[in-house]
Amino acid sequence: MAEEVVRIAARGDGVTSTGRHVPFGVPGDVLLDDGALAPGPHHQEPPCRHFPECGGCQLQHVDDEAYRGYLQSRVETALYQHGLATEIREPHLSPPNSRRRATLRVLNTAQGVVIGFNAAKSHRIVDMRENFILRPELLALLEPLREMLRRLLPSKSPAEVHMTLIDQGVDLLLKGLSASKLEAIETLAAFATAQGLARLSMDQGLGPETVYEPERATIALSGIPVAFPVGSFLQATSDGEAALVATVREAVGDSKQTADLFAGLGTFALATRATYAAEASRDAAAALQQAARAARVEHRDLYRRPLDSGDLDQFEAVVLDPPRAGAEEQVRSLAASNVKRVAYVSCNPATFARDAAMLAAAGYALDWIKPVGQFRWSTHIELAAAFSR
Known part of the structure; x- marks a missing residue:
């Protein structure tokens, strides 16, 4: 049947x-x-010839209406498992060719340099010959990268390419490539100059080392240039960032004393003029402190040392943007505090729903949720939510 x-x-x-x-x-x-x-x-007909072999996308066969429905359903299902429900706003979808960061796998083979994403459920690299998710500035580097890596990367030696589009151009980090000889260093410098890179760094196993940076690398967040340490986190698309910022601002409202927890470089701290920010990465915290001189920025691992309810009581609003594991311990303290508004940004509906249930049990109302599909045609989902009491 x-x-x-x-x-x-x-x-x-x-x-x-x-x-x-x-x-x-x-x-x-x-x-x-x-x-x-x-x-x-x-x-719909998938636009890319590599679908479904490439593991970068799982849903290219789904039109936008059904994709929005999928994002909403993911959030609703996660909430339902904890006995929660709220208004799910229409999801924001980033357009094709808008992603400004990517990690690509590389292998130098007898047939040439293979560069791309891993095949679905495999470590095999799908050689990328077209792409409908990355920004054109990133795609323009692929062929020059093939030629440069063909000369420097040993045969059958795997490597990684991390690309991020920042204010000055593409910030490129190469992992697994050795360049100890003068000829290799000169080749890398010539490549960076010819391609107009913002920065070129290498990680040969001991952490990133910058080999080319003609001017300080920055990323503008809410119009404020922030120093961009190598390998820093950045929202996947600029329009997705704008959608999340708008929802966080709405959730925080006119609060004068705001804390941004898991602040990163300050995507939301700068947007809300937060008076306090906490971030576990020392480099990111230093960059944010330099950009947001009016705020107090603390280098603090909130998993090891969450703020307690007394620390939190001085704030009218709190912004949370934790990693995929969520913020269970920090939310437990938040639930015991007197904070009136919470803006919660999440990349994992399951851990978000778990944390939301703790806030709801403490008397917070889950006012609404805005799903954001920055990773177009993938099963990865982000969201921003507003709580109040």
Whole structure:
């Protein structure tokens, strides 16, 4: 008996009303008696020749309407598991070719340099010959990189390329490539100059070392230039960052005393004019302190030393933007505090829902959630939420 696909599961499979998982199924598709899939109105032709072999995208066969529905469903399901529900606003989707950072795998083979993302569920590299998610400035480097790495990378020796688009251009970090000889160093310097890189750094196993930086590398956050340490975290797209900033500002409202926890370089601290920020990375904390001179920035690991309720009581609002593990211990202290508003930015709906349940039990109202799809056509989801009491 034919079955209709009604939703998309967390890892990207379609699911029928009876719970059958259907690879590449989209709501509205029909699973026929012979096992074939009849495409429905939300099933689109994937734009990239590498799909589905490449593991960089899982949902290129899903149109925007169904993709927004998938993002909303992921959030609703995570909340439901903790007995929560709220307004889920229409998700923001970053457009194609908007991602400004990427980590690519590299291998020098007999056929040439292979560079790209790993194949799905594999360590094999899919040689990237077209791409519909990365910014054009990053894509323009691929062929020059192939030529340069062909000369410097030993045969069958794996490496990584980390690319981030910042104010001055592309910030490039090479991992796994040795360049101890003068000829190799001159080749790298010539490559950086010819390609107009913002910075070129290398990690030969002992941490990043900058070999080319004609001017100080910065990233503008809320219009303020912030020093950009090598390997720093940056929101994946500039429009996604803007969407998250707007929702955080709304959640914080007109609060005068605001704390930004897990602050990074200050994406939200600078946007909300936070009076206090805590960040575990020493380099990021120093960069933020230099940019936000009016705020107190503390180099502090909030997993090891969360602020207690007494520390938090001086603030009207708190912004949280923790890693995927969430902020369980810090949220426990926050739940016991007198803070009135909380803006929570998360890249993991499951840990967010766990933490949200603690806040709800302490009397906070979960006012709304805004999903943000910065990693277009992937199963990765971010969100910003507003709590108040």
